[in-house]
Amino acid sequence: MATLNQTISDAQGHASLVRRNKNQDILIAGLGMLILVIAISTLLAMFLDLFITGLPRLQDPDFYMSFPSRKAEQAGILSAWVGTILVMIVTAAISIPLGVAAGVYLEEYAGSNWMTDLIEINVTNLAGVPSIVYGLLALGLFIYAFGMSETVLVAGLVLSLLILPVIIVSTREAIRSIPEAYKEAAIGLGADQWQTTYAYILPAARPGIITGAIVGLSRAIGETAPIITIGALTYIAFLPNAPISGDFPFINFDWITSPFTVMPIQMFSWVSRPQAEFQINAAAAGVVLMVLTLMMNAIAIYIRYKVRHKD
């Protein structure tokens, strides 16, 4: 009898335990959902607000194909979006190879000594330095010390500096997440460090590295402060020379040394105007900038998807 009672009370104990755990699950799931809804609806509300405000200009094809103008209804973002894309190309071309190389070095080659520790601490700290400080650095170093002018190249350089820590850290994390088994398999076959890294570790780490690079570039695309600091112009009524032309040698790099403006600067200059019409332009430019960023993220997701399903 005693055992039976014991069993029953145990069963009741279990039932209440299970109930409590289930309630906890529901609570956590509900909380997560709530946070998600708040985050997404904030983003959507912002985007919609911009979209509705900017709609009149967004519908106008001339908006995308015109230079800035003193008249709000004629002003466009041609030089801004071209500038943004060119600056992003330079930034990507500099920061991705450098950042990945630095990450690979720190993770695979560097021994663990005080030098590496120092570099590591610095890299992590650099990720938290305000962007305007990078702007001041670029102003002092590239513009004054090296005598460069406010060109696409300098903008690309400063944005590269800005996002290098992001790319380095994410490269290291991507490499670290690769199972030691791949490395041992390659080393066990007689591969040297570089063969192992290049042929086996980097391909396996590619999705993580690409994600890091895109996160970095997404940050760079919206940066205004460092670019204003180096003295980028807000009124550009011409385009840099096209990189590809019909004449020999077909490709030129004049655009790298060309003055430029970018989307955030264009927005900033419009927002600071008193006229209400320019606010519409700014909103429309904001929508375009967000679409550009989302497109970059979409490309990253697509690449990751491809990579994941190819192997």
Next chain:
Amino acid sequence: MTSFSKSIGMMKNVSTTAEPVATKRTHSAPPPASAGQEDTWLLEPEEELRARVSDLEFWYGDGTQAIQKLNMPLVDKRVTALIGPSGCGKSTFLRCLNRMHDLYKGVKYSGEITLMPENVNLIELDPMVVRLRVGMVFQKPNPFPKTIYENTIAGLRIRGIKKRAVLDEMAEKSLRQAALWDEVKDRLHQSALSLSGGQQQRLCIARALAVQPDILLLDEPTSALDPIATARIEDLLNELEGQVTILMVTHNMQQAARISNYTAYMYMGQLVEFNETDALFTRPKCQRTEDYISGRFG
């Protein structure tokens, strides 16, 4: 007899009960009346050797000594099994043979692992040179996230072989050797990760065989596999006998008994007994071996 008495010189506390060296899996001599009297026992095989381990000692980076004065022959083109309780140093010993430990800092070797017939000490070679000659298959199947074909020829690529015809030929040859060809010949260019665990492990064996290693090391190759996949790997290893020199760590004594020609029993970083497999399991020379194989401990 001469080789046998030579081995006695390398042992401590060995009685002189001489016994003809038995050939593989035949009992040419009756079991001695008092099995299990020796402290250590090292058979000197009459067959040709591929390597000889002499007084090998190994320390990890933290200073722990994992291998102590280990002596052991490795017979050419035969399967040798390493058995022993967890933590006895069998995997550590295995990884000495392709210098896998050199990936990690502060490790230290002493003694010799002499590769025959060249008579070079593997401990003094560049680890990368060693790994080009001594292949390894790991406990968990670890194919690269690449195609089956690319996995098979990975070692050849590392050696800089680019000729398509050679690569194709070697891929087929080693996949056949690993008894995988019929299952994968129609999908060589699919991901290796689409294979089952057992197939992946056979792919890893094919990958190791493709470079025609002097010695193939297997570190518990079936411990992550189900019984059917295990049986296939065991069949494969039986077929490889006579073609490749294999040293295999296994936790499974039945497996050692089924597929190996020679067996070494290790305990606490030391070799207790090296003998022909049948002899070790039926008439162990050492009490400690008998205790282990009869399940009295371990």
